[in-house]
Amino acid sequence: MIQRIQSVWLFFATACIFSLFLFPYLQVLNPDGSASLVKVMGVYQNVAGQQVQTEAFLGLMIASVILALIPFITIFLYKDRKKQVKLCYLTIVLVIGFSFWLIQSAKSVLGPVELRAENYGIGILLPSITILFLILAIRGLKKDDRLIKSADRLR
8 A cells, every 4th residue: 555645655755865965954154264064065165255064974965865764665565554654663663763863963063053043054954854753643543543443343
């Protein structure tokens, strides 16, 4: 039953994690006047009008790809709803840990920069939106489970 609503929510969760590659999660103005963008792939600075990667985050890139693939693979485990629910809960925990890792890696690279509300990019919201989509998927999975159990009682 790939066409169920929880499959859509799981796909949206995958898309949110993959969109971290597109959107920066921090934008900081350096003391020398140049702007730095912090993405999952690394730190980008504006040098002579072009974006140049000054530092790479290989671990974050690999972790974000793996984290995005978990909900996508979960879609195809539609015959085992209990396993789908467990994988969704696992993904929620991993996304929370990944969010902390994002902030810690940015702090370690940027140093003692004071972070304010205007420094955060759209990428900082994407892990929270991913968690919302995963919760909606769990809700749909549990609803399907209740429907099948009630149908079994009628037989």
